[in-house]
Amino acid sequence: MNCLSCLFGELWRVILKLCMCLLCQLYALLKDQHDFGSRFKKVVTTKTGLDNYAGMSALSAEGTTHTVRKEEQVAFSNWINRCKQVQI
Secondary structure, three states: OHHHHHHHHHHHHHHHHHHHHHHHHHHHHHHHHHOHHHHHHHHHHOOOOEEEEEOOOOOOOOOOEEEEEHHHHHHHHHHHHHHHHHHO
16 A cells, blocks of 8 residues: 555656646747737837937936827928918
8 A cells, every 4th residue: 555655646746747847838838929028029119210309308308209200290291381381
């Protein structure tokens, strides 16, 4: 009986070790598939056609930036020019 319980204890340790290994592999797989943070950083850092403007006055906070797309700049300047033409 003592030998049987020893064998059972050893078998239990092997099963737990295998389960832990499988659990670690499953965790790594799911983390790679669903880790939004790492994918988000890749997407954000690859944007093109943007201009960054740092704080333009003494009142703006240190490190404050504003990001503007080129299309926004063109659309805004066109809008300003149309408004100026109407006023003249």
